[in-house]
Amino acid sequence: MPALAHQPGRDARLPSIGAAPPFALTTADGGRLALADLRGKVVAVTFIYATCTDTCPLLTAKLAALGTRMGKDFGAKVAFVAITIDPERDTPDVLRSYAQAHGARGAGWAFLTGTPAEIKDVAQRYGVFARKTDRGDVDHTFLTSLVDRDGALRVQYMGVRFDPDEMLRDLRSLLREGGR
């Protein structure tokens, strides 16, 4: 079996895909947060929903562990943003409970909701598929996007089985780049 073809050199710069799609949504505390507010930080943007019982908690736990491994940089220089794709049910209170239940605590985290139209728009612009099932669940694709300090989309991770060490390397690589 060949080695993973995407395995980059440790020192390789991540590509720049383009400006990360902007958003301004409601936080779990009821305030507003825009991607532009996080300029100067490296940001991981992902999509979850609170009543998801299988994959979303795995993804959240994986990112929470990464946040811990980022140490003092997490919050100060790195932010994780989880946007619900079930805005009808995921009120700020629901998202706050979800965050606490899955160990996503601290200043580095933001859980965001919005109107269905806002959420649909941001999900589409990030390239996330989502549809409500007859059971009331949300079928959606898992996509975590890393945004650099200048707001450029640099790399995307599909699914939840990505190598956390690789994402940690990418986060640190973006931190080392600094910003303009």
Next chain:
Amino acid sequence: MITRRDLLRGVAGTVGLLGWPSGPASGEPPPETTRLRLFRSPSICVAPQYIVGELLRAEGFSDIEYVKTTSAGISKILASGEVDVSLYFVAPLVIRLDAGDPVTVLGGVHPGCFELFGTDRVRVTRDLKGKTVAITEMGQSAHVFLASMLAHVGLDPNKDVTFVEHPAAECKRLLAEGKVDAYLAFPPESQELRARKVGHVVVNSTVDRPWSQYFCCMATGNREFVRKHPIATKRALRAILKAADICALEPELAARALVDGGFTPRYDYALQTMKDVPYNKWRVYDPEDSVRFYALRLREAGMIKSAPQRLIAQGTDWRFLNELKKELKG
């Protein structure tokens, strides 16, 4: 004839794809065209290009069109420019490259999806010697894949096997009645034949070597489209590869999208196809190996004249794929 060097020079000269600014705030420009045409045929192993609509729109394509065709017609509409970028089976693709079709292979999307079904008279591929195999059309994908398989076990597809042409439904009926000895099926036909317990699987290219080690479907562009629209090509390929990941990671979602989009009627067969086909290999396998492997087999079968390296040099461009492997991890 446009050589690979011409193509590289043209692409790089047009938009500086290889050297666009590397500063962190830089990024891709929007696609040069908002129109993208893909083919639509009965086979659903090319599911990524059927569920890709929203992802293409996110990449800046607003006018997405599916051109209906048969499996045999894909090469014609790719070469003529009636479709811009699509998945295409590697074996017939190699034949078309040898014939000089103006197409450019951009990357592999998934290995194996075809399955060889046989009656009790056929236990292994070599048993096909002297037998009758049903196909829908000479030169069509199944015929070319079969020729590759026969050549691989030392049989001459032109002499050792009798091919009979029938519509797909008739082929399956003849196999069920034992009136032909084998039939090469593509999803969802293979899922249907297994569910109906028609014949038995002689070769399953998703698991049986060497077929499982090489791509079956490869992303391919009309050469002129790729030359004129390198940004659009890369964006289209990115969307298709993301869609392949969705097929692998969220098979239920992908199967539902296939049915809702009218690409296939049966959710159960669609879901089985999403679970059967290894859509998660596009980062792993080397697409050049796949072109080389099938070129060698088809040369053994006397179906192409060109050496593999010539076809690779003239008909492939992996730069888009190599960039996307760095951007899209999983």
